[in-house]
Amino acid sequence: MHNTFSEALIEQLPIGILWRYLEPDTASQRVYCNPAAQRLLKLNKRDISMPEIAALALTLDTELSIKKTSEALLPNPIQQALDGELIDRRDLLFGQLPLHLKSLRFSVNQQQVCAALIQPRDHRLFIESAETGDMSGIELSLRDTLAFDKLISELSSRLINAEGSQIDQHIEAALAAMGQFGLADRCYVFQFNATLDQIHNSHEWVREGVSAHLDELQHIAQEDLPWFFANMREEGLMVVHDVATLSAEASNERELFDSEDIRSIVCVAMQAGGQLIGFVGCDMVARQRHWSEADIRRLKLVGEIIAQALQSQQYLKALSATQRQLIEANQRLHQLVGEDSLTGLANRRQFDHELDTEMRRSMRQQQPLSLMMIDVDHFKSFNDTYGHLNGDDALRTVANLLHSHFKRSGELVCRFGGEEFAVLLPGANKSQAVESGGHLLEKMAQLGIHHAAAESGLLSLSIGIACAPEDCGDDPSASAAILANNLLQQADQALYQAKKEGRNCVISTLLQPSQALYDSDE
Numbered sequence: 001m002h003n004t005f006s007e008a009l010i011e012q013l014p015i016g017i018l019w020r021y022l023e024p025d026t027a028s029q030r031v032y033c034n035p036a037a038q039r040l041l042k043l044n045k046r047d048i049s050m051p052e053i054a055a056l057a058l059t060l061d062t063e064l065s066i067k068k069t070s071e072a073l074l075p076n077p078i079q080q081a082l083d084g085e086l087i088d089r090r091d092l093l094f095g096q097l098p099l100h101l102k103s104l105r106f107s108v109n110q111q112q113v114c115a116a117l118i119q120p121r122d123h124r125l126f127i128e129s130a131e132t133g134d135m136s137g138i139e140l141s142l143r144d145t146l147a148f149d150k151l152i153s154e155l156s157s158r159l160i161n162a163e164g165s166q167i168d169q170h171i172e173a174a175l176a177a178m179g180q181f182g183l184a185d186r187c188y189v190f191q192f193n194a195t196l197d198q199i200h201n202s203h204e205w206v207r208e209g210v211s212a213h214l215d216e217l218q219h220i221a222q223e224d225l226p227w228f229f230a231n232m233r234e235e236g237l238m239v240v241h242d243v244a245t246l247s248a249e250a251s252n253e254r255e256l257f258d259s260e261d262i263r264s265i266v267c268v269a270m271q272a273g274g275q276l277i278g279f280v281g282c283d284m285v286a287r288q289r290h291w292s293e294a295d296i297r298r299l300k301l302v303g304e305i306i307a308q309a310l311q312s313q314q315y316l317k318a319l320s321a322t323q324r325q326l327i328e329a330n331q332r333l334h335q336l337v338g339e340d341s342l343t344g345l346a347n348r349r350q351f352d353h354e355l356d357t358e359m360r361r362s363m364r365q366q367q368p369l370s371l372m373m374i375d376v377d378h379f380k381s382f383n384d385t386y387g388h389l390n391g392d393d394a395l396r397t398v399a400n401l402l403h404s405h406f407k408r409s410g411e412l413v414c415r416f417g418g419e420e421f422a423v424l425l426p427g428a429n430k431s432q433a434v435e436s437g438g439h440l441l442e443k444m445a446q447l448g449i450h451h452a453a454a455e456s457g458l459l460s461l462s463i464g465i466a467c468a469p470e471d472c473g474d475d476p477s478a479s480a481a482i483l484a485n486n487l488l489q490q491a492d493q494a495l496y497q498a499k500k501e502g503r504n505c506v507i508s509t510l511l512q513p514s515q516a517l518y519d520s521d522e
């Protein structure tokens with residue numbers, strides 16, 4: 001054994017060691033098994049015979065092979081190792097236990113000894129060292145495993161906590177982390193369509209200097225890569241250590257891999273809710289790599305995390321589509337009941353109806369009718385500066401102000417559209433309407449809503465008023481509908497004028513069916 005190892009240490013090692021020796025009395029071949037080997041191989045003694053070794057049934061780990069065959073391996077690989085053959089296999093199972101078997105040669109008491117080294121395979125304790133004595137190798141591998149575990153837990157918590165819109169960027173970061181961790185030159189996620197006969201490349205990371213292929217790999221049909229599709233669907237795994245060794249049935253795949261200079265490739269299926277949804281994969285470009293069992297387990301772990309993230313992204317998309325439908329349905333409902341959904345004020349539809357009614361009434365009763373159009377100043381820049389949600393809040397605040405300001409019987413406030421409001425003031429003549437508008441501007445200023453882009457530093461309103469005088473219905477050719485329409489147009493023109501004259505002011509006009517006259521009443 002290695003010089004630094006005493007027999008006592010061999011007895012204590014967590015790694016199973018078996019070696020052959022000649023029994024001095026009987027001159028028969030015996031095999032020494034240290035306690036770890038006895039534990040792993042379920043033997044209850046430290047010395048066994050060669051036929052007992054030959055009877056140990058080691059099988060192929062189908063999880064790591066493309067074809068699901070589980071025939072017993074003959075000849076027994078432990079026996080081969082004890083015979084001095086060079087063995088390094090990570091694809092073995094003893095019962096349910098995944099094993100890594102290596103052959104070793106060392107000397108005990110100046111005698112050359114052939115030994116078999118066995119250890120359980122598990123991504124958490126995967127020891128890559130070439131020699132048992134190479135403790136630094138063991139430590140390195142453990143450190144590497146710990147670092148990967150840390151990476152995995154970071155990726156999981158980032159993906160679990162990600163908002164719907166951030167999930168894609170977190171998946172890309174997960175692929176990058178995996179690549180940079182040393183797994184590959186290119187790492188990617190492909191997703192299946194609902195019928196599982198088409199895939200598209202949704203996320204990709206490439207090492208510097210390696211070309212990206214995401215754009216070209218958007219609609220790959222089953223007929224393009226039949227061998228690959230069959231593999232993913234049936235085995236959920238494709239491990240190609242060397243693309244050059246791919247069989248003839250994988251000729252399409254080989255052509256594609258060759259065109260991207262992929263020498264080794266491993267892909268692991270991703271499932272969500274028991275359904276195949278895609279796969280995560282790694283390529284080695286222009287260089288070959290023998291994928292270790294640890295590589296595959298790591299890729300599986302990352303695949304599981306990404307699959308969960310993709311599934312929650314799907315849920316969130318479905319949820320937000322449902323929310324959108326609900327909001328739209330709600331808006332339609334408000335529309336039907338004549339109410340604006342953001343502010344709770346009357347909506348345009350109700351306003352049009354009321355304008356017509358009030359115009360008829362004012363003509364009938366020979367009463368004046370004023371119409372006030374109110375527009376929030378520089379509201380686009382308000383949204384741009386403070387965000388749309390704060391914009392919505394400001395509109396609600398203005399709506400509340402209007403609601404509390406116009407309290408007289410018959411007054412109707414409505415959200416005319418966007419950041420524009422309209423108020424019907426039945427019975428109010430022009431000067432009363434102008435006075436009310438002036439007070440409104442004062443109250444608006446008192447609200448003190450900051451607006452950095454406005455000259456005053458505050459959010460303000462512009463007001464245009466048109467007033468139909470009490471005798472406007474005297475002209476027999478004037479119908480209520482025409483007068484209402486003219487009133488609206490002229491209030492709108494007055495508002496336009498108020499904007500032109502610097503905003504935060506009131507402009508009024510008396511209804512003149514043929515022409516508009518403006519008075520500035522700031």
Ligand SMILES: Nc1nc2c(ncn2[C@@H]2O[C@H](COP(=O)(O)OP(=O)(O)OP(=O)(O)O)[C@@H](O)[C@H]2O)c(=O)[nH]1
Binds near residue numbers: 377392
């Ligand atoms: N937050 C929010 N913004 C809205 C809503 N409806 C309309 N707007 C915004 O209001 C802004 C109106 O901009 P403009 O018509 O250019 O007018 P303005 O910036 O107010 O400038 P002036 O009217 O000339 O003072 C647009 O940016 C719209 O997106 C809404 O319901 N919520």
